[in-house]
Amino acid sequence: METWQKLLQESITRPGDLTRRFGVDPRPLEQVAEAYPMRVNPYYLGLIKQVGDPIWRQAVPSEEELQDSVCPADPLEEENQSPVPNLVHRYPDRVLFLVCSECAMYCRFCTRKRKVGGENMVITRETIERGLDYIRSKPEIRDVILSGGDPLLLSDERLEWILKGLRAIPSVEIIRIGTRVPVVLPQRITPALVRMLRKFHPLFLNTHFNHPDEITETSAKACGRLADAGIPLGNQSVLLRGVNDDPAVMKRLMQKLLSIRVKPYYIYQADMVQGTDHFRTSVEEGIEIIRALRGHTSGMGVPAFVIDAPGGGGKIPLLPDYLQSLGEQVVLKNYLGESYTYLNAARPVETERRSAVNDRD
Ligand SMILES: *Cc1c(COP(=O)(O)O)cnc(C)c1O
Numbered sequence: 021m022e023t024w025q026k027l028l029q030e031s032i033t034r035p036g037d038l039t040r041r042f043g044v045d046p047r048p049l050e051q052v053a054e055a056y057p058m059r060v061n062p063y064y065l066g067l068i069k070q071v072g073d074p075i076w077r078q079a080v081p082s083e084e085e086l087q088d089s090v091c092p093a094d095p096l097e098e099e100n101q102s103p104v105p106n107l108v109h110r111y112p113d114r115v116l117f118l119v120c121s122e123c124a125m126y127c128r129f130c131t132r133k134r135k136v137g138g139e140n141m142v143i144t145r146e147t148i149e150r151g152l153d154y155i156r157s158k159p160e161i162r163d164v165i166l167s168g169g170d171p172l173l174l175s176d177e178r179l180e181w182i183l184k185g186l187r188a189i190p191s192v193e194i195i196r197i198g199t200r201v202p203v204v205l206p207q208r209i210t211p212a213l214v215r216m217l218r219k220f221h222p223l224f225l226n227t228h229f230n231h232p233d234e235i236t237e238t239s240a241k242a243c244g245r246l247a248d249a250g251i252p253l254g255n256q257s258v259l260l261r262g263v264n265d266d267p268a269v270m271k272r273l274m275q276k277l278l279s280i281r282v283k284p285y286y287i288y289q290a291d292m293v294q295g296t297d298h299f300r301t302s303v304e305e306g307i308e309i310i311r312a313l314r315g316h317t318s319g320m321g322v323p324a325f326v327i328d329a330p331g332g333g334g335k336i337p338l339l340p341d342y343l344q345s346l347g348e349q350v351v352l353k354n355y356l357g358e359s360y361t362y363l364n365a366a367r368p369v370e371t372e373r374r375s376a377v378n379d380r381d
């Protein structure tokens with residue numbers, strides 16, 4: 021058995037297992053872990069410095085999960101935008117393809133909390149084949165995002181079978197893997213896995229670091245291996261109360277990500293997902309974080325701040341107000357709050373017509 025499989029097997033799955041190590045009363049948490057599965061593998065557990073810290077909050081069930089009466093189970097209406105099971109087709113040219121129902125850790129704030137690690141997320145060889153058939157039948161799909169659960173919890177063989185299936189569809193230009201494995205179980209990034217993945221370029225990988233303490237020698241090594249195989253690495257963080265709702269923490273996280281060759285891609289406003297209300301921050305706090313990054317650190321380290329619109333509207337970016345007025349004079353505010361004026365140029369009439377046509381495509 022490989023190291024990562026052993027670590028997974030040694031995961032804590034019951035609150036009672038926390039008592040010996042941390043001295044907490046597990047009783048109030050039993051019910052929570054029954055509603056939403058718990059899995060913390062020994063690697064991620066080892067990152068906890070104290071009860072209630074940012075690592076703990078992401079991994080250990082909390083009574084607050086059952087007290088949430090505000091949020092719906094599927095706010096992004098993924099189920100409504102699924103033409104076949106486990107595939108979400110929301111945008112014109114790309115799809116989200118759920119290929120694994122398991123994760124290396126069950127994050128307490130998960131957007132798919134309603135189904136990951138549970139019985140109502142059924143993924144079989146047959147559902148995957150139906151997904152591949154759907155993608156084949158829609159030549160406008162040029163970008164496929166493998167997600168789940170976590171696609172890197174599949175065996176190398178199963179994942180290779182899916183990637184081969186996708187690469188046999190000529191209209192699929194790029195493949196992306198969305199995975200938290202480099203953060204929560206970096207031992208999974210083995211030389212054999214990486215040798216397999218690099219056969220399927222152009223392949224991108226977006227991972228999900230939320231706190232600087234998640235960047236360790238082991239996770240840096242995993243990301244280095246992937247980057248050495250020519251896989252561009254991006255990061256999608258979620259803004260979480262008590263984890264990273266602090267501009268200084270986020271800045272440090274973005275800088276450290278760059279140092280392990282991961283490019284910050286998105287910071288998400290926390291979705292309105294049932295059982296996660298206690299993690300949500302105000303939207304203003306997210307905008308403040310972007311304001312604290314832009315200009316104050318490498319532009320490479322400034323991701324887009326987005327809200328994934330409830331109801332399935334997709335990701336909508338939010339920016340601090342840098343544009344003060346837009347006319348013949350463009351009045352702009354820089355990162356220090358100082359005003360600057362740019363003299364606008366006229367827009368040719370033909371261009372207007374052409375772009376109006378393009379918008380209708
Ligand atoms: C996030 C998402 C995508 C990808 O969006 P990008 O902005 O291209 O990264 C595609 N489909 C669904 C359903 C998504 O939620």
Ligand code: SF4
Binds near residue numbers: 122123130131133169
């Ligand atoms: S790894 Fe991703 S899909 Fe799995 S529980 Fe965490 S956030 Fe959810």
